[in-house]
Amino acid sequence: MIYRRGWIVLLVLAILTPLGIIAAGGAWGEWDLDGVRARVGFAPDGMRESTAGGADRPLQEYTVPGLDKGFFHEGLGTILSALLGAGFTALIAFALARTVKGGGIH
Amino acid sequence: MHIPDGYLSPRMAGALWIASAPLWALSLRAIRRRLNRRRVPLLALLSAFSFLIMMFNIPLPGGTTGHAVGAVLIAILVGPWAAMTAVTLALAVQALLFGDGGILALGANSFNMAFVMPFAGWLVFRLCRGAARPKDARFAIAAAAGGYVGINVAALIVAIELGLQPILHHLPDGTPLYCPFTLGVTIPAMMIPHLVVAGAAEAILTGGVAAFLGKYHPELFEAGQEAMK
Numbered sequence: 001m002i003y004r005r006g007w008i009v010l011l012v013l014a015i016l017t018p019l020g021i022i023a024a025g026g027a028w029g030e031w032d033l034d035g036v037r038a039r040v041g042f043a044p045d046g047m048r049e050s051t052a053g054g055a056d057r058p059l060q061e062y063t064v065p066g067l068d069k070g071f072f073h074e075g076l077g078t079i080l081s082a083l084l085g086a087g088f089t090a091l092i093a094f095a096l097a098r099t100v101k102g103g104g105i106h
Numbered sequence: 107m108h109i110p111d112g113y114l115s116p117r118m119a120g121a122l123w124i125a126s127a128p129l130w131a132l133s134l135r136a137i138r139r140r141l142n143r144r145r146v147p148l149l150a151l152l153s154a155f156s157f158l159i160m161m162f163n164i165p166l167p168g169g170t171t172g173h174a175v176g177a178v179l180i181a182i183l184v185g186p187w188a189a190m191t192a193v194t195l196a197l198a199v200q201a202l203l204f205g206d207g208g209i210l211a212l213g214a215n216s217f218n219m220a221f222v223m224p225f226a227g228w229l230v231f232r233l234c235r236g237a238a239r240p241k242d243a244r245f246a247i248a249a250a251a252g253g254y255v256g257i258n259v260a261a262l263i264v265a266i267e268l269g270l271q272p273i274l275h276h277l278p279d280g281t282p283l284y285c286p287f288t289l290g291v292t293i294p295a296m297m298i299p300h301l302v303v304a305g306a307a308e309a310i311l312t313g314g315v316a317a318f319l320g321k322y323h324p325e326l327f328e329a330g331q332e333a334m335k
Contacts, residue, residue, distance in 0.1 A: 003147055003148055003151050006148075006151045006155075007151060009155075010154055010155060010158060013155075013158045013159070014158055016162075017158065017161045017162070020161045020163050020173070021161075021163060023164055023165040023171045024165065024169070025165070025169045025170050026170065026171060027107065027108070027163075027170055027171055027172060028166075028168070028170040028295050028296065028299070029109070029113065029264075029268055029285070029296070030108060030110055032110075033112075036286065040287075042281075044281070044282050044283050044284055044285075045277070045281075046112070046275060046284045047112035047283070047284050047285075047286075048112075050111055050116060050284075051110075051111055051112040056205060057201075057202065057203055057204055057205035059203050059204050060205040061204065061205060062161065062204050062206070082158055082161055084203070085157050085158075085199050085200070085203060085204060086154040086155075086157045086158050087154070088199050088203070089150075089153050089195050089196050089199045090150040090151060090153060091150070092195050092198075092199070093149055093150040093153035093154070093191070093195050094147065094149075096134075096191065096195070097137050097141065097149050097150065097191070098146055100134045100135075100138040101137065101138055101141070101143055101146065102138075
């Protein structure tokens with residue numbers, strides 16, 4: 001496989017991702033409705049309407065359903081999320097770039 | 107920096123989808139015309155790299171967290187247009203699978219992190235680089251400067267998009283309908299942590315990887331130089 005060392009670096013990064021969730025607090029301006037309510041005292045109408053019915057995504061916040069008991073489980077869920085997400089991203093990028101260059105994805 | 111759904115009005119979120127659409131088309135055209143076929147796996151690798159690096163949250167002043175994006179490094183390696191597709195796909199997977207960034211807001215997030223950031227950073231890199239070769243110290247310093255400026259310009263655009271909401275969209279009595287924070291709040295809240303910490307992280311990442319690759323794999327930077335000719 002070409003760029004073999006690059007893919008190994010990515011694998012190491014994926015295994016290290018639990019380090020990335022240690023930092024306390026979320027990103028500024030990415031709070032859910034409760035978070036906004038806690039900061040400004042109310043949840044704006046438009047914000048409530050446009051997030052209503054917005055179901056959680058399959059691996060919401062980089063967690064794997066069922067893997068939520070304790071630090072070890074959470075770390076494992078984060079690594080699995082990283083591997084799945086990075087793998088999926090690479091596959092789509094590869095397929096898309098091959099397709100636009102012509103000659104199919106093989 | 108991933109704007110969730112509900113913070114931007116549907117109108118602004120839609121406008122930024124519409125603004126991003128022709129840019130994606132140009133990005134795919136650049137990949138078709140200018141990216142060497144043998145470098146398609148590199149583009150896939152860099153797209154996954156961007157996905158992963160955004161998972162490393164670092165504590166920021168003010169009690170929040172932030173992360174590097176990698177968009178400027180990708181622009182230096184494969185050109186800013188190809189970088190747009192690489193980062194957009196990482197953002198799309200983050201939004202669709204992991205709920206990181208909204209789906210209505212994906213146009214905005216792509217505009218900010220996959221378009222503004224790689225182009226702003228790449229331009230600074232080009233200006234600072236001069237005639238330096240990949241193994242020169244100046245090359246890595248130019249890359250670091252590009253990373254620093256790129257993430258900060260993107261953060262400023264995010265702050266402006268958010269801070270315009272209460273001005274553009276409010277009830278007759280002034281109650282905001284979407285993001286409730288004004289520019290006077292969003293700009294310092296986004297910029298101080300990015301200028302001080304996240305920008306430094308992006309600079310170290312971009313400059314560090316550019317220095318390493320410039321020394322051991324200088325051939326990797328050839329496509330980045332050809333990408334805008």
